[in-house]
Amino acid sequence: MKKLMPLLICLFFLFSCVSAAQERSLKDLPDADFAVDIPDGWWKPEYTGKYLLTKDGPYLQYVLIQKRPLDKAFRYTKKKIRSGMLPQEAAGIIIDELASDRYLMNFSVIENAPASVDGQAGFRILFTYTDKKQSQFKTLYYGFIKADSFYNLRYCAAARHYFEKDIAAFDQIINSFQLAKD
Amino acid sequence: MKYFIIIIACCTLAAGCITPHAVPLKEGLHSAEDEQQLWRRVQKEQQAIDGSGFLYHEPELENYLNRIVQNLLAHSIAPDFKIQIKVIKDPNLNAFAYPNGVIYIHSGILARMDNEAQLAALLSHEMTHCTHRHSLRVIRSIKDRPAYIAAVQNTLAKISAVQEVARLLGAAGSMAAVSGYTRELESEADQVGLDLMAKANYDSSQALRLFEHLKQEIEVEGIEEPFFFGTHPNVQQRIDNVSDWLAADNQANRAGVKNTAEFQDRLQRVVLANARLDLRLGRFDIAQKTVVKYLKVRPNDARAYYLLGEILRQRDRQADVATAVSYYEKAIALDPSYSEPHKALGLVHYKEGQKQLAKKFFEACLRLSPDTSDKAYIQGYLKNCKFRGEES
Numbered sequence A: 001m002k003k004l005m006p007l008l009i010c011l012f013f014l015f016s017c018v019s020a021a022q023e024r025s026l027k028d029l030p031d032a033d034f035a036v037d038i039p040d041g042w043w044k045p046e047y048t049g050k051y052l053l054t055k056d057g058p059y060l061q062y063v064l065i066q067k068r069p070l071d072k073a074f075r076y077t078k079k080k081i082r083s084g085m086l087p088q089e090a091a092g093i094i095i096d097e098l099a100s101d102r103y104l105m106n107f108s109v110i111e112n113a114p115a116s117v118d119g120q121a122g123f124r125i126l127f128t129y130t131d132k133k134q135s136q137f138k139t140l141y142y143g144f145i146k147a148d149s150f151y152n153l154r155y156c157a158a159a160r161h162y163f164e165k166d167i168a169a170f171d172q173i174i175n176s177f178q179l180a181k182d
Numbered sequence B: 001m002k003y004f005i006i007i008i009a010c011c012t013l014a015a016g017c018i019t020p021h022a023v024p025l026k027e028g029l030h031s032a033e034d035e036q037q038l039w040r041r042v043q044k045e046q047q048a049i050d051g052s053g054f055l056y057h058e059p060e061l062e063n064y065l066n067r068i069v070q071n072l073l074a075h076s077i078a079p080d081f082k083i084q085i086k087v088i089k090d091p092n093l094n095a096f097a098y099p100n101g102v103i104y105i106h107s108g109i110l111a112r113m114d115n116e117a118q119l120a121a122l123l124s125h126e127m128t129h130c131t132h133r134h135s136l137r138v139i140r141s142i143k144d145r146p147a148y149i150a151a152v153q154n155t156l157a158k159i160s161a162v163q164e165v166a167r168l169l170g171a172a173g174s175m176a177a178v179s180g181y182t183r184e185l186e187s188e189a190d191q192v193g194l195d196l197m198a199k200a201n202y203d204s205s206q207a208l209r210l211f212e213h214l215k216q217e218i219e220v221e222g223i224e225e226p227f228f229f230g231t232h233p234n235v236q237q238r239i240d241n242v243s244d245w246l247a248a249d250n251q252a253n254r255a256g257v258k259n260t261a262e263f264q265d266r267l268q269r270v271v272l273a274n275a276r277l278d279l280r281l282g283r284f285d286i287a288q289k290t291v292v293k294y295l296k297v298r299p300n301d302a303r304a305y306y307l308l309g310e311i312l313r314q315r316d317r318q319a320d321v322a323t324a325v326s327y328y329e330k331a332i333a334l335d336p337s338y339s340e341p342h343k344a345l346g347l348v349h350y351k352e353g354q355k356q357l358a359k360k361f362f363e364a365c366l367r368l369s370p371d372t373s374d375k376a377y378i379q380g381y382l383k384n385c386k387f388r389g390e391e392s
Helices: A004-022 A087-099 A162-176 B002-017 B033-050 B059-073 B107-111 B116-131 B134-141 B145-157 B160-168 B171-179 B183-199 B205-221 B235-248 B260-280 B284-297 B302-315 B318-334 B339-351 B355-368 B375-391
Strands: A051-053 A061-069 A105-117 A120-130 A136-146 A149-158 B084-088 B095-097 B102-106
Touching (some): A061 A162, A087 A136, A136 A162, B033 B102, B033 B134, B084 B107, B107 B260, B260 B284, B260 B302, B284 B302, B302 B318, B339 B375
Antiparallel strands (some): A061 A149
């Protein structure tokens, strides 16, 4: 049994690497009508069905990509994003939703400006908040409306050290984001 | 709502199973080990609330609230108890007391009161939970305390309507804020509170008015989370109780003061701030009602007219656009240097394709507030207005 142990350990790492490599693309995920390039060193945790990427673990930094139907209710605000809304109006609703979230303590918007993703006119919001342990987090949130859906891509990281360190990777994700062609 | 009823039922059952024993008041406050433990625990919970950014800070309002408390406290069984009032930016109808004398009141309940006597009714009720050591009495009467607290908190965590409260508060706070104390202790707080009001020369019939008024609001607005008034005994039972006590009690002071004018003056800012919170949550009708009520007291407030315009614009009904525009114009007439209504008018005209009009208002907004937070959007609109100006 002692001789078998190193072999088993090697096999375990080998399969782990294969499994991680399979998660290095978001192009083949079911139901996704978009594709992005995953930066080196980033991976998708297996325990979530969401389009979530991280490098050092989600508590330290993550990128989350979501597509939600426009008629889907938000958790806190009863307002709804509607087709034909200006990006500024949609950004206002997202800020209302975030500001009403009791998880996001000391919520503060640093920047709210127009932005585009894959040629779609949208917005970007930069905000900070603290959690119950008083750790501060910083989030860069892009959003845009396309047909009957609201797409959002957010990068959230510990404000200290991690946010600046990995912002370039998020830029890479934003720049590579492509909606599937009709 | 279904789950809310379940938790209330659970708590009522729990209340029925335990009989809180009176804590002898001669027993020194904060002297027993269990009370010291309780205070240490709630202080930690309070630190989380105080550091959350959810507290509403307005020194004048805090002084006013604490002055009312001192007046009531002077007639209580524990006049030296240190009571402190804090306001939470939350539009829901709630207030809760921690055993160490810190009382949190949601801006939502303050915004719906009419006068100081009604505020005194709420404060005297919450104060009584502290002075009569209701938390300690509940805790001493429960044999398996950790299991009970864990059960309450787990049940709370499953209920979407109260998750937000449970998330922010610890076990003690959740119990006080959501499940309330036992039926017996809530009734005691109502009865002692009425007595304190009368002794402090407030019109104690306003306690009944407050209950009735809020019950009506809860029904009309379809509010699902009226914690303070949803706790046992239920709101109708409390109305009946207070009504009976007032009828039977010769001490009830119906000729006492209401102090409406000072109340409205002191609470004006928090009322408007709470209307903004309702607007944020998309509770347009409640927000509108609050601002209309506010304008009856402050008819020349540009910010209130702007807020009314925002409520109508964000509600996004075509029929409201003209009215929203008239409110923005009124706000500008009252305060021409106020940039927000200029920006809002710019947006309305921009969306209607009236680019030249939109341009005029956007430019005015940037002139009045060159560093406005959404400057980048406005600059983009202005660029489009220049390109497409000929369309109008």
